[in-house]
Structure formats: C-alpha cells, structure tokens
Amino acid sequence: MAVRLPRPHRFDACAALGGLLGGLLLWGIGLGTRPADEPIVLFDGRWPLLVPLAVMAGCELLRRAAPRTALPTATAALVLDTLTQGSLVTVLMFTDVMYAAVLYGTPAAARRLPWITGLLSVAATVVPLAVWRVPEALLIGVAVGIVAFAPAATGLIVRSHREAAESARLRAEQTALLAEMDRVQAVTAERARMARELHDMVANHLSAIAIHSTAALSLDDPATTRRALDVIRENSVEGLAEMRRLIGILRDADGDTAPAASPTLDGLAALVDGARANGLDVILEAAHGTVPAPVELAAYRIVQESLTNALKHAARGPVKVSLTRGDGLLNVTVTSPYGDRDAPRAPGSGAGLVGMRERVALLHGTFAAGPEPAPEGRIWAVRAALPLTEGDLA
Template sequence: MAVRLPRPHRFDVYVAAGGLLGGVLLWAIGLGVRPADDPIVLFDGRWPLLLPLAVTAGCELLRRAAPRTAVLIGTAALVLDTMTQGSLITLLMYTDLGYAVVLYGSPATARRVPWIAGLLTVAATVVPFAVWRVPEALLVGVAVGVVTFAPASTGLIVRNHREAADAARLRAEQTALLAEMDRVQAVSAERARMARELHDMVANHLSAIAIHSTAALSLDDPATTRQALGVIRENSVEGLSEMRRLIGILRDTGGDTEPSAAPTLDGLGALVDGAHANGLDVTLDAAHGTDLPAPVELAAYRIVQESLTNALKHAAKGPVRVSLTRADGALHVRVTSPYGDPGAPRAPGSGAGLVGMRERAALLGGTFDAGPDGALWTVRAALPLDQGASS
C-alpha cells in the first residue's frame, strides 16, 4: 500500500527553495565550512556536499507536516555533511528543523527533544575536554549547543506562548458563552416574572368583566344589566390603571414617575372588598403577624388574588374562605371555595393561574397544592420566611 506524504505548507516550500538556492550559491563561489585538508573530511571535493544540502532542503518541506520524520532524516544528512567540506546553509536549515520539531510536533516530542538536545550538548562538552584536556575542546559543546539545544529551546518557548494564547482565547470564548447563557436565562426569568405579574394584575378584572357581561347578555332585566355594566366599568378602569402602571415600569424612562410599590398583605382587605363587589361571599382570616419578608408578602398576595379570580370564574355559589397563618417558620396560605357545577355563566380558564402560583411558591423554596377536597376546591401554599428574607 502506497504511503501518501502530506502536502507541504506554502511557507515551508519557500524555506526549502530559499535554502537550496542559497546553498548552491555558496557552493558555486567555493565557500565551505571546513578546508579540504581537514582530517574529518572523508569525501574530498566540492560535489559531495550537495547531497546533504539537497536532502536537508527536502526535509524543510516536511518541517510542519511531518516534523519528527524531517528532523530524523535531517540528522542523518547533517552527519553526512560533517564528512564533507560542509555547507553553512545545511547547518542553518538543520537548526530550523530542530526548531520546527518542537513547535509543530506532538506534545511528547516537544518535551523530549529539548532534553535530548541538552544531553547531547553536555556530552559534546564533557567528552572532548576529558579526552583532549585543552580549553579549545569546549568549543565542540558550544557548537553542538548552538545547532541543537538553542533551536529546540526557542521552539519550546514559542510553543508555550502559543498554547498560553490559545488557552486565553478559549477562556475568553467560554466566558462570553457563559455570559450569553446567563443573559438568556435572566431574560427568560424576567419574562416569566412579567407574565406572572401581568396575569395576576389583569386576570381578576377581565374575569369579572367577562362574567358580568355574560350575565347582562343572558338576563332580560334592566336593573341587573345596569348593575352589571357598572361592575364592568369599574373593573375596566382598574384593569386599565394597573396595565398603565405595568407599562410604566417596563419603559423605565427615568423621569419623575416612580414605579408603583409591590402589593402587600395590608391590601388583602381591599382585595376582598373587590371580590364582594363581583358577587363572591369571601371571609378573610389573617393571622400572619407583621415583619414578613417582602417577597413572601408579594407571593401570598398574588396567590390569594389568583385564587379569588379562579373562584369567581369556576366556583359554585357559596362561601369562599381565605386563611393566612404563620407557623413552623413559614406563611401558610389556604383558600377554599365551593367545588361543583357553578350553575351560572363563567369565564373559561387557561390553567396559567395555577402554573403562576406554583412558580411563585417554588421560587421561595415553598410548596403549593391545589385540587378538589370533597365539596371544596382548596388551594394550599407554604412560603418559608427565611427563603423570602434572602431573596
């Protein structure tokens, strides 16, 4: 099976071509590293040095695509070059191969090559000095260090800088991604909160309007019709006022208009009076005490408000009882209404009210339950006071 060599990088082609042309130019003018009478020159003449030059230039084509193969073949070519008069360009290209194998090689290769080059440099320094016992022998180690250890160390430094830059860029991308996820979650949570507020503020008035308009249309009694139209007008005005307050909060123009304060349990009396005006027989038993956390008060108020709205839309005739008690570190809300055939036109429900009440309780770490209990429909909620204080 034929082995397909990787395609060289364009820059590597330029390096190989420039090295080969430069080496040929030096060869043409007769400039070599060693004189022809040097004892280590085994291949006399000028022609033999072209072979290691050509092989090293070919290795430059693989400096990025296959750096370990390139440096191994280049090492053999350098050994062959030392047996000739030698070429400076061959040495320079070999140093580039040592640099590239650390920069572009595998992590294991990048760790090992500098150690190997360092050991070779130490050996090339100690062994000749131990044999010849002359200071000039130390120059052999210096030459080996310049050719092997210096390029490998430079490649390792550049590689570490590139990896650090890549890691920083990755952290920045991850941070941006997390920030975007937080933004999306914050927007979703704010939309859910706005949906709950809008539903709780307006649903009561719209339900009363729907019920009384149905009664006015179905009964041929001028007095009843006039009374129903009065209730419809009152709920329309109040609903429109609350809608305007909500729109003002959303606009947040920063002018003199301040957003309306969140409702508290002190407003339960007015809420019950409104339910009486809409035809409900409501009894309020509030024993919740004082100094409740604001989130707990808001959640309890909205749960009672939505429960009365549901009673107006779905409950049969009979008393509706609202009870608030404080026990076991929580505010307990309980609303009961007659369960069964209302016997009169009622507004349809979407189920969003139960979902909103359950979400309000869950946000405070509390519990919520709603369902038939014999002849009654019972809404129960337990709102922890400590969770409300930390919200």
C-alpha cells in the same frame, strides 16, 4: 500498506525550495564550511555535499507536517554533512527543523528535546576540552549549542506562549459563553416574571368585566344593567391602574423587581371586597403577622389568582381564604365549591396555576391545587406553603 505523509504546508514548501536553491548557489561558487584537507572530511570533492543538502531540503518540506520523521532524518543528514566539506545552508535548515520539531511536535517531544540538546551541548563542551585540553575545544560545544540547543529552546518558548494564548482564548470564549447563558436565563426569568405580573394584575379585572358584561347583555333589567356597568367601570379603572404600574416597572432603569407600589397582605381586605362586589361570597381568615416582602407578594398574588379562578369556575357557595403562620411557613389556603358547570363564566388559559406554581417554586415552597372531598361536598383547594426564613429565600 504504504503510509501517506500529510500534505506539506505552503510555507514549508517555499522554505525548502529556498534552502535548496541557496545551497546550490553556495555549491556553485565553491563555498563550503570546511576546507577539503581537514581530517574530518571523509568525502572529498564538491558533489558529495549535495546529498545532505537535498535530504535536508526534504526534511524542511516536512518540518510541520511530519516533525517526528523530519528530525531524525535531518540529524542523519547533518552528520553526513559534517563528513563532507559542508554547506552553511544545510546547517541553517537543520536549526529550523529542530525548532519546528519542538514547536509542532508532540508535547513529550517538546519537553524532551531541549533537555537532550542541552545535555549534548554540555557534553560537546566538556569532553573535547578534557581530551585535547586546548581552549579551542570549547568552540565545539558552542557550535552544538547554536545548532541544536538554541533552536530547541526557542521552539519551546514560542510553543509555551502559543499554548498560553490559546488557553486564554478558550477561557475568554468560555466566559463569554457563560455570560451569554446567564443573560439568556436572566431575560427568560424576567419575561416569566412579567408574564406572571401581567396575568395576576389584569386577569381578575378582565374576568369580572367579561362576566358582568355578559349579564348586562343577557338581562333586560335597567337596574341590573346599571349595577353591571358600575362593576365594569370600577374594574376597568383598577385594571388600567395596574397596567400603568406594570409599565412603570418595565421602564424602571434600575430593574427594581419590588417597587413601593407592589401589593401587600394589608391589601387583602380590599381584594376580598372587590371579589365580593363581583359576586363571590368570600370568607377571609388572616393571621400572618409580618412576613418578608417576596413572601408577601407571592401570597397576595396566589389569593388574587385563586379568587379570579373561583369567579370564573366555582359553583355557588362560600369561598374561604385562610392565611396562617407556623413552623417557619406562611400557609395560604383558598377553597371554593367544586361542581359541574356547563362552561366557565369567563374564558381561561390555565396560565394562572402555572404562575402560582412558579411563584412558590422561586421561594422553595410547596404548592398543590385540585379537587378534594369535604364535609360540605367536593371543593377545589389551592394550598401553598411559603418559607419565611431568609435562607430559604436565597
């Protein structure tokens, strides 16, 4: 099966054609590198030097496409050229083939060729000088160095610079890719954080508004309607204030994720009072002490969302909120009666549980929510354990 050589590069084709035409021009005017009467010239006359010229032009054509084939063939053509009157163009094309063999060849060839040509240059300097003992013998080593070693060394230098530039480019692309991934992750995390904040801050007030507006529309009692409207107005004002605070966070140029207006556990009493005003029977037991700010915000939001869910879904009965501290954890528990209901008092999307779970995961804590048996009947329990140590918050 015949082996097809790769298609030559356009520049190589131009170089080969230019070299061939230049060699023919020198041949036409009778200019060679050696006189015909030198002992080394075995093929006398002008026609024999066209053979190595044509072969070298073919090697120049394949200098980039097939350097492993071009260099040995070019070496044989150069040896043949030394047995004729010689052509300067043939020698010049050989230097280019040697340069290309190092630049475009395999990494092993790029490492070996400079060493091999360097040793040949040394041998071509030492051996003739030792045999003939005349200073002119040094010119042989110089010629070998110029024709073979210099192109090989130049090719190695250029190849090293190209590989260094390619490595730098790849590192830059990798750095840019990692930076883009970090940016996307940061944007995603920020969007998730804002979604949690928006849900936790607004859902409670909107749920209360929906429940009491339904009551005001369904009951033909002016006193009940007025109380419902008072609750609706209070929740509307509080919800508007929370929305303004969220807008302030979004406009904060410093990206402050925990501004001074963030709710704290000191506000649990007010939160519970608001839930009671909305119709929940809430029992609060809090013994938490001082906790880190991220834990404090997460615990507050978990209690807030749990009370909102209880307002929408819980059966009649007490809702118990408990915050205790122990073993380096802040334990948050919210339980509410769990019974069969025809429909929730206000629509829900399930995003509340997702947000609570995300908040706990960011602090490397544990979270569970679901129905549980209890002495007073089935209850819905939300349990979160939030680490208090700085290492767990990293």
